[in-house]
Amino acid sequence: xxxxxxxHPAPDAVHLRTRTGAGFTTAAVLAAALLAPAATxxxxxxxxxxxxxxxxxxxxxxxxxxxxxxxEGFEDWSGALPTGWSRWNAxxxxxxxxxxxxxxxxxxxxxxxxxxxxxxxxxxxxxxAASRTFALTYTSRVTAPSGTGRAGVRINVLGANNxxxxxxxxxATDGWQTTTEVFTVPASATGVRVHVFNDGLRATQDVxxxxxxxxxxxxxxxxxxxxxxxxxxxxxGPGVVAATYDVHRAAGxxxxxxxxxxxLRSVPGTVTALADVEWEPGTDYTxxxxxxxxxxxxAGRTNAVTRRSPATDPTxxxxxxxxxxxxxxxxxxxxxxxxPGPLAVVSGNRPFQVGETVxxxxxxxxxxxxxxxxxxxxxxxxxxxxxxxxxxxxxxxxTAEVAGLQHxxxxxxxxxxxxxxxxxAEPGTPQDAWRAVxxxxxxxxxxxxxxxxxxxxxAAFLYAVTGEQRYADLAFEGFAASAAQVxxxxxxxxxxxxxxxxxxxxxxxxxxGWSEDQRAQAVAFFxxxxxxxxxxxxxxxxxxxxxxxxxxxxxxxxxxQHLAVRGDGGYGLREARVGQLVxxxxxxxxxxxxxxxxxxxxxxxxxxxxxxxxxxTLASFDAGIxxxxxxxxxxxxxxxxxxxxxxxQRPTRLQWGVGTASPVTAYPLYLERAAEDRLxxxxxxxxxxxxxxxxxxxxxxxGYVTQALVDWPEQVRGYEAYSPDTVLPALLDxxxxxxxxxxxxxxxxDTLLQLNNRNRSHLGWQGYDAFGLSLISxxxxxxxxxxxxxxxxxxxxxxxxxxxxxxxxxxxxxxxxRAFPEQGGGFVSLANPAAFGVDAATRDAVVDLTDRGATxxxxxxSDRFADDVAHTWTWQLAxxxxxxxxxxxxxxxxxxxxxxxxxxxxxxVLDADGVTAELSGGAxxxxxxxxxxxxxxxxxxxxxxxxxxxxxTGSAVTVEGAALDLADLAAYVP
Numbered sequence: 001x002x003x004x005x006x007x008h009p010a011p012d013a014v015h016l017r018t019r020t021g022a023g024f025t026t027a028a029v030l031a032a033a034l035l036a037p038a039a040t041x042x043x044x045x046x047x048x049x050x051x052x053x054x055x056x057x058x059x060x061x062x063x064x065x066x067x068x069x070x071x072e073g074f075e076d077w078s079g080a081l082p083t084g085w086s087r088w089n090a091x092x093x094x095x096x097x098x099x100x101x102x103x104x105x106x107x108x109x110x111x112x113x114x115x116x117x118x119x120x121x122x123x124x125x126x127x128x129a130a131s132r133t134f135a136l137t138y139t140s141r142v143t144a145p146s147g148t149g150r151a152g153v154r155i156n157v158l159g160a161n162n163x164x165x166x167x168x169x170x171x172a173t174d175g176w177q178t179t180t181e182v183f184t185v186p187a188s189a190t191g192v193r194v195h196v197f198n199d200g201l202r203a204t205q206d207v208x209x210x211x212x213x214x215x216x217x218x219x220x221x222x223x224x225x226x227x228x229x230x231x232x233x234x235x236x237g238p239g240v241v242a243a244t245y246d247v248h249r250a251a252g253x254x255x256x257x258x259x260x261x262x263x264l265r266s267v268p269g270t271v272t273a274l275a276d277v278e279w280e281p282g283t284d285y286t287x288x289x290x291x292x293x294x295x296x297x298x299a300g301r302t303n304a305v306t307r308r309s310p311a312t313d314p315t316x317x318x319x320x321x322x323x324x325x326x327x328x329x330x331x332x333x334x335x336x337x338x339x340p341g342p343l344a345v346v347s348g349n350r351p352f353q354v355g356e357t358v359x360x361x362x363x364x365x366x367x368x369x370x371x372x373x374x375x376x377x378x379x380x381x382x383x384x385x386x387x388x389x390x391x392x393x394x395x396x397x398x399t400a401e402v403a404g405l406q407h408x409x410x411x412x413x414x415x416x417x418x419x420x421x422x423x424x425a426e427p428g429t430p431q432d433a434w435r436a437v438x439x440x441x442x443x444x445x446x447x448x449x450x451x452x453x454x455x456x457x458x459a460a461f462l463y464a465v466t467g468e469q470r471y472a473d474l475a476f477e478g479f480a481a482s483a484a485q486v487x488x489x490x491x492x493x494x495x496x497x498x499x500x501x502x503x504x505x506x507x508x509x510x511x512x513g514w515s516e517d518q519r520a521q522a523v524a525f526f527x528x529x530x531x532x533x534x535x536x537x538x539x540x541x542x543x544x545x546x547x548x549x550x551x552x553x554x555x556x557x558x559x560x561q562h563l564a565v566r567g568d569g570g571y572g573l574r575e576a577r578v579g580q581l582v583x584x585x586x587x588x589x590x591x592x593x594x595x596x597x598x599x600x601x602x603x604x605x606x607x608x609x610x611x612x613x614x615x616x617t618l619a620s621f622d623a624g625i626x627x628x629x630x631x632x633x634x635x636x637x638x639x640x641x642x643x644x645x646x647x648x649q650r651p652t653r654l655q656w657g658v659g660t661a662s663p664v665t666a667y668p669l670y671l672e673r674a675a676e677d678r679l680x681x682x683x684x685x686x687x688x689x690x691x692x693x694x695x696x697x698x699x700x701x702x703g704y705v706t707q708a709l710v711d712w713p714e715q716v717r718g719y720e721a722y723s724p725d726t727v728l729p730a731l732l733d734x735x736x737x738x739x740x741x742x743x744x745x746x747x748x749x750d751t752l753l754q755l756n757n758r759n760r761s762h763l764g765w766q767g768y769d770a771f772g773l774s775l776i777s778x779x780x781x782x783x784x785x786x787x788x789x790x791x792x793x794x795x796x797x798x799x800x801x802x803x804x805x806x807x808x809x810x811x812x813x814x815x816x817x818r819a820f821p822e823q824g825g826g827f828v829s830l831a832n833p834a835a836f837g838v839d840a841a842t843r844d845a846v847v848d849l850t851d852r853g854a855t856x857x858x859x860x861x862s863d864r865f866a867d868d869v870a871h872t873w874t875w876q877l878a879x880x881x882x883x884x885x886x887x888x889x890x891x892x893x894x895x896x897x898x899x900x901x902x903x904x905x906x907x908x909v910l911d912a913d914g915v916t917a918e919l920s921g922g923a924x925x926x927x928x929x930x931x932x933x934x935x936x937x938x939x940x941x942x943x944x945x946x947x948x949x950x951x952x953t954g955s956a957v958t959v960e961g962a963a964l965d966l967a968d969l970a971a972y973v974p
Contacts, residue, residue, distance in 0.1 A: 002540065003580070004502045005425035006303045006850050006911075011090075014441070018574040022327050023722060024116060024626060024666075030391045032720065036793070036807075037679065038156070038199070039448065040834070041772070043524065045111075045635040046795075049294040050081040051592050062332070065950065067213075067214075068211045068212060068213040068939070069125055069127060069128065069212050069213065069316050069378055069713045070123075070194065070210065070211060070212040070213070071211045071311065072123075072146075072209075072210045073105060073106075073208065073209055073831070074098070074101070074105075074107050074108045074208055074210075075105050075106055075107055075208070075936070077098055077106075077827065079119065079841060080096060080954070082098075082108055082121065083719045083921075084123055085121045085122065085123045085196075085722045086121070086122050086123070086877070087119070087121060087122070087435070088118075088119070088120045088121075088195070089117075089118070089119045089120075090118040090119075090120075091116055091118040091200075092112060092113070092114040092116050092117025092118060092119070093109075093112070093113055093114065093115060093117060093119075094110065094111050094112035094117050094119035094198065094222075095109075095111045096109065096110055096111075096119075096121060097109045097111070097788060098110065099207075099209040100177035101109065101139075101222055102139055102141070102208055102209075102263075102678055104108075105208075105519070105859065106208075107139075107206050107207060107208035108121060108196060108206070108207050108208070108548065109204060109205070109206045109432070110151075110196055110197075110204075110207070110451055111198075111203075111205075112198040112201060112202055112203060112207075112831070113202060113207070114147070114202055114203045114681040114792070115147030115149070115200065115201065115236075115907060116147070116200060117198065117200070117202065117246060118149075118198070118199050118200060118900055119198050120195040120196060120198070120199070120201070121153070121195070121196040121197075121327070122193060122195050122223070123192075123193070123194050123195050124158065124192075124194075125190055125191055125192050125212060126190065126191040127185065127189060127190065127191050127192060127716050128214065130188065130214075131214035131215075131558055132184055132185055132189075132442040132685075133182060133183070133184045133215045133235075133532070134166065134182065134183055134184075134192075134213060134214055134215055135177065135180060135182050135211075135212070135213050135214075135215040135219060135483060135559045136155065136182070136210075136211070136212050136213070136913065137180045137181075137210070137213070137214070138152060138153055138179055138181070138183045138207055138209060138210040139171065139177065139178045139179075139206070139207070139208045139209045139666050139693075140152070140176070140177060140179065140205060140206060140208075140486065140870055141173050141175060141176045141177065141205070141206040142169060142172050142203055142204070142205050142206075142208045142925070143172055143173075143203070144202070144203060144204060144205070144897040145169075145170055145171060145172055145174065145201055145202065146198055146201070146205040147170070147198025147201040147202050147203075147539075148167035148200060148201075148539045148540075148730075148763070149170065149172070149198070149199045149201035149505040149539075150167060150170050150197075150199055150200070150201060151168050151169060151170075151197070151199070151201055151203045152156075152167050152168060152169060152195055152197060152205075153166075153167050153168065153194065153195065153197065153207070153210070153435070154166045154167075154168070154194075154197045154199070155183055155193070155194060155195075156192060156195070157185050157186065157189045157192060158189065158190050158191040158192060158193055159188060159190030160222040161190055161656075163185070163186065165181070165183050165196070166199070167179060167227055167387040168179045168199070168230055169537075169544065170201060170226060170375045170537075170539045170542060171226055171257065171542055173545070174310055174311050174585070176206075177223065177224065178223075179221075179223050179802075180219070180221040180223075181214055181221065181233075182219055182221075182233075182235045182386050183861070184521075184606060188420055191912055192212070194212070196210070200345070208970070215235070217640060217667075218233045218332065219234065219302065219303065220232065220233070220234045220235070220287060220288070220289055220302035220305045220390075221305065222235045222287055222302055222305040222306075223305035224307075224310055224536055225275050225305070225534070225537070225543075225853065226536075226537040226542040227275070227277060227534070227535075227536065227537075227541065227542050228310055228314050228542075229275040229279070229307055229310075229534065230275065230276040230279055230285065231257060231273070231274075231275050231535055232247065232273065232274055232275070232276060232287055232305075232308050233271070233272065234272050234302050235272070236291045240271065240736065241293070241299075242269040242291035242292065242293070242299055243268070243269050243293055243294045244266055244267065244268055244269055244291075244292045245266070245267050245269065245272070245289050245290065245291055245292070246258065246263055246265075246266045246289070246290040246292060247263070247264045247265045247266070247267070247269075247274065247276075247287065247288075247289050248262045248263055248264060248287065248288045248289070249262055249264040249276065249286070249287050249355070249554070250262050250285070250286050251283060251284070251285055251286075251834070252284055252285075252924040253284050253286060253288060253306045254286070254949070255286070255304055256288070257345075258301065260291050261489075262418070263591070264276060264278075264287075265528050265572075266570075267528075267531060268527050268528060268825075269291075270528050271527060271528050271531045271708070272373075273531060273676065274530075274531035274534055274535070274657050275531075275534035275829065276575050277368065277376070277577050277580055278369060278576045279309035279310075279338075279810050280309065280310065280368070280449070281309060281311055281313050281357070282309060282310075282311045282313055283308065283309050283809075284306055284307070284308050285307055285971060286304050286305065286306045286307075286308075287303060287304065287305050287306075287307070287308065287310065288301055288304050288305075288465065289301065289302045290302075290304075291327055298574045298880075311517055312337065312513060313336060313337040313368075313409075313761055313875055314337065315335070315336055315337050315338050315369075315579065315580065315583050315589060316337070316396040316583055316586075316629055316702065317336055317579075317582055317583035317586045317587070318334065318335045318336045318339060318389055318397035318627065319332075319333065319334055319389075319398050319400075319578070319579045319582040319625055320332070320333045320345070320387060320397075320398040320400040320625070320627070320629035320729045321400050321403070321573075321578065321584070321624060321625050322374075322384070322386070322387050322401060322402045322403070322624055323402070323403055323404070323405065323623070323624070324402055324403070324404045324405070324565075325567060325573075327373065327707050328370070328373055328374075329373070329374045329384060329402070330371055330573065331345045331364070331366065331371060331372050331374050331387065331389075331400075332370075332371045332374055332387050332573055332575030332578060332579070332580065333345065333366055333369065333370070333371070333372075333398070333575065334366045334368070334369040334370075334576055334579025334580065334581075334582075334583070335369065335389065335391075335397060335398075335466070335512075336397065338389045339368075340391045340392045340393065341368065341391065341392055341754050342365055342398050343365070343366050343367070343368065343389060343390065343391060343392070343397075343826070344360050344363035344364055344366060344389075344390050344667035345363060345364040345366055345372070345374065345387050345388070345389055345390075346358050346359070346360060346364075346387060346388050346627065346889050347361045347363075347374075347384040347387045348384075348385070348386050348388070348535060349383070349384070349385045349386060350386065350600065351386060351399070351525020352386060352387075352388035352396050352399040352419045352762050353396060353399075354397065354398065354399060354630075355395065355396060356396050357393065357394045357395055357396075358388060358390060358396060359394065359396050359711075361392050363390070366389075367729075367813060369579055370575055370576055371575040371576075372865050374387075374647065379603050382557040383403065385401060385402050386399065386400065386402070387399070387400055387402075390790060391392075392883055393486045394842070396678075398626065398627050399626045400624045400625055400626060400684075401624035401626070402624055403622065403624035405566070405567040405568075406808055407509075408464050408508050408511065408512075409508055409511055409564070409616065409619075410466045410504075410505060410508050410509075410560070410563065410564060410615065410619045410622050411562070411618060411619075411622065411707075412465075412710065413507060413622075413899075416559065416710055417464065417465055417614075419714060420465050420709050420710070421465065422714070423709070423712060423714065424709070427693075427900050428708055429684075429692035429693045429708075429712070430708075431496065431686070431689050431693075432692070432693040432698055432710055433692075433700045433705050433708055434698070434709065436700040436705065437458045437461065437462065437700070437702075437705060437706065437709075437816065438890075439457050440455065440458055440702060441459045441462055441474060441954045442453065442909065443499065444480055444691040445474075445481065447504050450701070450702040450703075451480065451482070451498075451502075452478045452481040452485070453479075453482040453498070453499035453500075453502035453503050454477025454483075454502055454702040454703060454704065454851065455478045456474075456476075456479045456506045457475075457478075457483060457502045457503075457505050457506050457702075458474050458702060458705075459471050459472075459474040459475040459477075459478055459506075459507065459510070459707060460475035460506040460507075460508075460509035460510035460704060460833075461509055461709075462682040462708045463475055463507075463509065463510050463513050464509040464510070465651075469513055470508075472510045472512075472513025472514060473513070473796040474515055475506050475509070475510035475513070475514075475570075476510065476518050477484050477511075478506065479507070480521075482499045482502075482555065483503065483522075483525045485499070485854065485953070486499055486500065486525075486531075488528065488532050491521075492538070493532075493533070493538055493541065494550065494553055494554065495553050496529065496532060496533070496557075497533070497553050497557035497558070498553070498556040498557070498558075498612065498662070500533075500557045500558070500560075500561055501556065501557035501560055501561075501611075501612040501615055501616070502562075503522075503525075503561075503950040504557070504560040504561040504564040504565070504615065504619075504901070505560070505564065506521050507519075507526070507565060507617055507644075508563055508564040508792055509932050511568075513608060518940045519568065519569060520569055523568055523569035523570070523571050526561055526565045526571065528866065529558075529561060529575075530558070530561065530562070530564045531960065532576075533554065533555075533557075533558040534667065536554060536915040538550060539763070540763060540764055541554055544778075545591060545762055545763050546584060546587040546588040546591050547590070547591035547592040547600050547763065547764065548588075548592070548601075548763055548767075549592070549601055549605045549608055549609045549763035549765070551584055551585070551587075551588040552588050552592065552609035552610075553608065553609060553612040554611060554612065555588070555616070556585060556609075556612045556613030556614075556615065556616035556617065557612050557615075557616065557633075559581040559582070559616035559617075559619065560612075560615040561586065562574045562578055562581070562605045563578070563616070563619040563620060563623050564619065564620075566578075567611055573663055578625075581616070582620065582625065582627045582628060584629045585613065585616065585628055585631075586615065586627060586628055587792045588853060588866060588924075588968075589628070589631035589632055589634070589635070590631050590634075591762065592762070593606075593634075593635035593637070594733050594735045594736045595634065595635060595636065595733070596635070596636050596639070596640065596731050596733035596735075596736070596740075597635040597636045597637040597638075597639060597640030597641075597731075597733065597917050598640065598656070598733050598735075598738045599657070599849045600657060600736070600760075600762045600764070600766055601657040601658055601668075601766055602655065602656050602657025602658050602659025602660075602765075602766075602767065602804040603644065603654075603655070603656075603657075603659040603662075603665070604651050604657075604658065604659040604660055604662060605657065605658070605765065606637075606659075606661065607664075607665065607666040607669070607925040610666060610669040610670070611666060611669065611703050611704060614669050614672075614707065616967045618672065626677075631678050631956065632673070632863075633673060633677075636675055636677065636731070637670055637673050637730055638670055638674040638677045638679040638683055639666065639677070639679070640731060640740065640934060641667065641683065642679065642682050642686065642688070642728060642745060643681065643728055643731050643738060643740045643741070643742040643752065643824075644742075644752065645665050645686060646690075646748065646752055646753065646776045647690060647697040647745070647746070647747050647748050647750055647751060647777070647876065648684070648690075648748045648779050649690070649691055649695060649697070649748065650663030650690065650695075650696070650697060651663050651665065651690040652781045653665060654740065654752055654774040655754070655763065655767075655774040655784060655785040655787070656738055656754060656756050656772065656777075656778065657766050657767045657768055657769070658765045658766065658775065658784065658787050658790070659767075659785075659787065659788040661706065661781055661784055662673070663690075663701070664691075665690070666690070666701065666703070666704045667683060667691065667708075668687070668704045668705065668708030668711065668712075668935045669684065669704050669707055670683065671683065671684075671707070671708065671711035671712065671713075673709045674849065675711070675713070675719065675734070676717075678718075678719045678720050680713050680716055680719040680720075680721055680768055681720055681721040681722040681751055682720065682722045682726070682745060682940060683721055684712075684713065684716065684722070686745070690899060695874070704787050722745070724744060724746040724747075725744070726744070727744075727823060727824060727963075728742045728743075728744070728745065728823060728824045728825055728832060729784045729819050729823075729824060730815050730819035730820070730825060730826035731845070732817040732818070732819060732826065732828075733815045734759065735759065735760060736758075736759060736760060737756060737757030737758050737759030737760070737812045737814060737832075738754060738755070738756050739754065739756075739817060739826070739828050740752075740753070740803075741755075741822045741824050741825055741826060741847045741849060742755045742824045742849075743823070743825075743849035743851070743857060744806060744816040744824070745855060747944060749777065750776075750777070751776070751777040751778075751779045751780065751849060751857040751941055752774075752775070752777070752857050753773070753775050753776075753847055753857075754772075754773070754774040755773060755828055755830075755843075755845055755847075756769040756770065756771070756772040756773075756774075756814075757770055757771065757796075757812035757814060757830045757832055757843075758770045758807070758809050758810055758811070758813040758832065758835060759808025759810070759813065759814060760810050760920070761776045761811075762810075765788070766787060766809055767786075768790060768796075768805055768806055768807040768809065768835075769785055769796075769798060769807075769837035769842055770798070770807050770809075770812055771798045771799050771830070771832065771835070771836075771841070771863070772785060772796070772797060772798040773797040773877065775796060775797070775941075777857060777903065777905075777941045777942075778856070778902070778903035778904075778941065778942065778943040779901070779903060780879070780880065780883075780901070780905075781879065781880040781935045782877060782879045782880075782905050783797035783877045783878060784797060784878045784879070785797060785878070786805075787879075790805055790806070790898035791805055792805070793805050793923075794878065794879060794921045794922050794923040795878050795922070795923075796876060797876060797878045797934070798834070798876065798921075799841075799863060799873065799876070800873075800875075801836045801837065801865070801871050801872075801876065802871050802875040803872070803874065803897035804837075806836045807835040807836065808837065808868050809833050809835070811830045811835055812830060812831065812832035812834075812835060813830070813832070814828065814829070814831075815829045815830075816828060816970060817828040817829075819847070820847075820849075820974050823847040823848075823974065824847075824849045824856075825846055825847040825848045825849055825850075827844075827846050827847075827969065827970060827972065828843075828844070828845050829842070829843070829845075830844075830845075830907040831843075835838065836865070838865060838867035838871070839866050839867045839868060839934075840864065840865060840866040840867075840868065840941070841864070841865050842863070842864045843861065843862070843863045843864075844858065844861070844862040844969040844970060845861050845862075845969070846858075846859065846860040846964060846972050847859055847861070848860075848962055848972075848974045850962070850974050852960040852961065852962075853960075854942045854943065855894045855940050855941065855942040855944070855948055855959075855960045857940070857941040857942075858938065858939070858940050858941075858944055858949070858962045859933060859938070859939040859940075859941070859966070859973070860937070860939070860957070860964040860969055861937055861938075861939075862901075862914075862934070862936050862966045862969050863875065863934065863935040863936075863937075864930045864933075864969075865932065865933045865934070866933075867931055868931065868974070869931065870930050870931050871928060871929070871930075871931075871933075872928075872929050873927065873928045873933035873935075874925050874926070874938075875925070875926040875927075875935045876923050876924065876925045876926070877898075877923070877924045878920035878923050879898055879900070879905075879922075879924060880900070880902070881922070882900050882901075883898050883899065883900045883918075883924075884899050884900070884919070885897070885898055885915050885918070885919035885924060886899070889912070890908075890930065890952070892906055892911055892912055892913055892950075893909065893910055893912055893952050894908070894909040894912035894915055894917060894926075895907070895908050895909075895950075896909070896917050896924075896926075897947055898919075898924060902943045902944060902945075903943045904940075904941075904943065904944075904947045905937065905939060905940075905941055906940050906947040906948065907937050907939040907940075908937060908938050908950050908952065908957055908959075909926060909935070909936070909937045910936040910952065910955065910957070910966060911936065912939065913936070914928060914929070915928055916954050924947065935964075936955070936966040937949065938957040938959060938964055938966070940959050941958065948960050955967035956966075956968055961967070962974070970973065
């Protein structure tokens with residue numbers, strides 16, 4: 001098994017609190033954050049606490065003493081709207097109503113009934129010239145949200161630029177909830193436009209007690225984050241520069257004095273917001289933030305804020321880690337919310353299995369999350385190598401193996417480094433890849449042709465393998481350059497996750513070559529990114545469906561960061577947060593991938609996701625955490641790659657979702673899983689012949705080439721060897737509605753076909769590819785899909801109704817799917833009328849990949865459509881450029897031939913009277929019109945001067961000895 005190493009003692013002590021002081025000297029990274037001076041920071045006890053009799057949360061915050069510029073209780077109404085407010089309905093439909101407020105009086109209700117509706121109540125509010133910073137406070141209740149938008153309050157600046165803020169959420173509140181936010185307007189602003197807004201969301205939002213008040217800037221706010229944690233935000237005030245902030249927490253609602261015993265976390269002065277992820281459900285917590293100067297003295301503190309944590313814990317995965325530190329052995333854990341307590345950790349030197357029952361006579365009682373020192377306890381001494389987290393019944397919930405905190409700790413142990421050194425000394429793909437890395441790094445960051453984070457990763461990799469100090473220095477140069485560019489105010493959290501995923505490895509691999517100050521600067525940067533990731537709010541991350549690539553990318557990057565940095569420079573072990581990330585990634589693995597390996601958004605996004613998530617996942621294995629293993633290895637990803645990537649030069653890929661026919665495939669990211677599947681030989685062959693040293697145009701991506709060198713096998717022995725004669729049976733996936741066929745893994749003449757039906761749907765990018773085809777044979781792409789260019793009808797290879805490209809996704813069904821023995825073909829029977837918006841839409845298809853000399857494949861399609869109104873029905877292929885068309889009428893049969901060089905695709909359409917055929921605008925089209933349409937056709941694929949002829953008798957077509965009855969394709973036997 002790759003990525004499982006014996007533990008080593010950690011060189012660095014683990015502390016629970018971050019150090020006081022520095023971050024990067026780069027201005028972009030060290031933007032100073034301010035709090036009110038110490039003389040004014042200890043606020044009087046004027047904080048109000050609002051507790052609704054129907055709410056499950058309580059909140060308190062300092063209310064600035066200035067007179068509000070808006071104080072709206074929604075008590076006065078003029079007709080259908082609150083007095084002074086107007087209605088703005090930019091899209092969709094909805095309603096506004098007066099409802100009962102959280103305590104007494106009335107509130108306003110905004111209801112939108114589609115996921116694309118945009119409905120707001122609007123009011124312009126003038127601002128006093130002397131004030132620039134304002135606190136917005138409102139109480140709201142959001143129920144039944146659906147869609148990718150938000151419900152909340154938007155503020156637009158008037159009389160200045162177009163600056164705006166949207167304070168809202170895409171998830172339901174737990175009853176009435178009070179939100180306080182601060183915004184600062186430019187000096188030229190004359191006022192703000194306030195929107196009580198359901199924006200691109202189906203939801204019911206109730207709002208009351210909306211105020212805007214000039215603020216001194218000294219304010220701590222607490223609310224439930226979109227991800228379901230307690231979000232803390234504090235504002236800057238004049239007069240004091242904070243080197244660090246100490247966040248203190250005490251259970252209950254009573255005031256308390258900040259002290260070491262209630263310190264939750266300490267962060268650099270660049271951080272002014274973070275999430276508390278260590279909470280018991282339905283519990284009141286009170287928070288205070290203390291600013292400290294460079295010398296550690298208190299420079300100021302915020303008001304106290306009380307917040308009730310969410311009523312339920314969404315954690316669905318149990319995890320355990322077992323880490324050897326300078327202080328001994330430590331367990332980190334987080335249990336799934338439904339795990340029956342009390343919980344315990346049980347030790348042993350054998351592998352435990354999740355679900356088995358074990359004795360808990362000698363065990364360590366633990367809570368639902370956090371960490372515990374285990375050295376010296378009965379049965380859990382220094383000799384322990386493995387442990388299990390068990391529930392009240394002794395059932396194993398999660399398992400772990402002891403790991404240390406030595407660097408490098410991700411991927412590059414001593415054995416792997418020695419293997420790499422041996423491989424790069426011999427001719428072959430590893431040597432070529434190594435030389436490509438050396439060229440890029442030594443050519444300098446500016447000339448590398450890649451991002452600074454990936455360049456830094458390659459420099460750190462060279463240092464870890466060679467030990468040459470100059471590479472560690474270059475790695476830090478790239479790290480600092482990338483860190484200075486990380487967009488903490490990113491329009492997308494992906495913009496931050498992409499570099500952070502690489503910088504985590506840079507830090508780990510170059511750690512031994514960096515000075516203490518360089519390490520400290522990096523840790524301060526990671527403290528800032530950690531806080532950023534905790535508060536991300538995009539629906540692709542926060543909605544219950546975790547299939548989107550956003551989850552793999554953002555949560556994978558954060559997990560890689562924590563596992564690379566934990567225990568260093570006061571960073572802590574982040575045990576509870578690691579558990580949350582493991583849970584998110586486990587759910588993502590199961591939702592985004594099918595058992596057959598298909599990824600909902602296509603191969604491009606499978607590669608993109610893997611580019612980031614691989615580092616975090618493999619880091620968890622190296623940290624001894626087992627919780628992701630099953631979901632990581634379950635999809636047959638290697639099988640999928642072997643069936644979907646051609647041996648053309650440069651290769652083409654089969655398409656579905658929004659994937660493209662890109663020649664770039666991230667094979668090295670799958671070598672580790674190929675080893676688990678015992679398919680290293682064929683995958684290595686595919687890589688070497690399309691991108692490696694035996695390809696026409698070798699190319700070693702800076703995004704994944706280092707992973708290739710980590711996982712490249714020294715020998716294939718013990719795995720399935722490559723053989724061009726190996727039959728690749730059809731990969732049938734009724735879950736996704738995706739059916740993949742390949743005749744062999746030999747050369748550019750291989751035939752590869754994917755049939756799609758979209759049997760399920762997820763949030764995020766996905767293709768309108770019901771009844772879609774993707775077809776490659778004889779060095780030609782015959783049937784492509786549009787990728788993201790989804791409005792271009794000419795780029796589809798499927799049936800179009802009246803030329804429409806969009807479809808209802810996820811409504812398909814499969815009645816039959818079976819593989820033919822001893823070849824790569826098969827039969828499928830599909831239905832999907834909802835996708836086309838018609839009464840009936842069915843497809844029966846045969847794929848026969850019997851070798852018949854010049855003909856390598858025979859395909860047959862019987863497609864049936866019907867509706868209560870007439871349509872134009874288009875059966876379409878989108879072949880690559882350079883394809884020509886010949887047609888010939890043979891009685892009622894239409895013969896068509898597509899050619900590109902020596903390759904041909906010849907087809908016969910039965911009952912073709914009234915069918916038109918053309919190759920126009922890059923698309924080959926067969927068209928019928930009416931309330932019903934049938935497309936019965938047989939296709940042969942091959943190369944050479946002569947394409948075969950066919951004999952047609954009634955509904956039967958015979959070509960090259962294959963007799964296919966279009967009236968009963970289900971009965972076909974090759």
